[in-house]
Amino acid sequence: MLRDIDSSAILAVTDIGRARQFYTNILGLEQTKDNINVLTFRTGTTALVVYVSEFAGTNKANAVVWGVGDQFDDIIADLQAKGLAFEHYDMMERRGDIHVAGSFKAVWFKDPDGNLLHINNM
Numbered sequence: 001m002l003r004d005i006d007s008s009a010i011l012a013v014t015d016i017g018r019a020r021q022f023y024t025n026i027l028g029l030e031q032t033k034d035n036i037n038v039l040t041f042r043t044g045t046t047a048l049v050v051y052v053s054e055f056a057g058t059n060k061a062n063a064v065v066w067g068v069g070d071q072f073d074d075i076i077a078d079l080q081a082k083g084l085a086f087e088h089y090d091m092m093e094r095r096g097d098i099h100v101a102g103s104f105k106a107v108w109f110k111d112p113d114g115n116l117l118h119i120n121n122m
């Protein structure tokens with residue numbers, strides 16, 4: 001029933017202006033809609049919807065993941081150059097900010113409201 005229909009990630013934030021700055025200037029997403037307290041960004045062929053909610057940042061698990069393949073190193077270097085802080089976990093080997101397990105590489109970081117975002121090389 002839903003297998004042929006695109007889905008979107010949706011994130012709660014407390015400050016829509018601060019979210020707009022983070023998702024456009026730091027992550028480089030293209031904003032496609034602005035409905036006062038709801039922003040929509042293009043990310044690949046899907047959308048990331050950001051909306052104002054008092055419950056922003058309360059999810060303790062991954063909220064959004066990007067599998068970027070062989071662009072991983074360049075994207076991470078760009079985010080580091082922009083001063084983005086990465087999370088560090090003890091669940092696997094770490095080389096600097098990058099978690100490594102065999103050929104798998106990953107980073108985790110939070111948006112200004114504490115939503116946990118993830119990039120990997122898959």
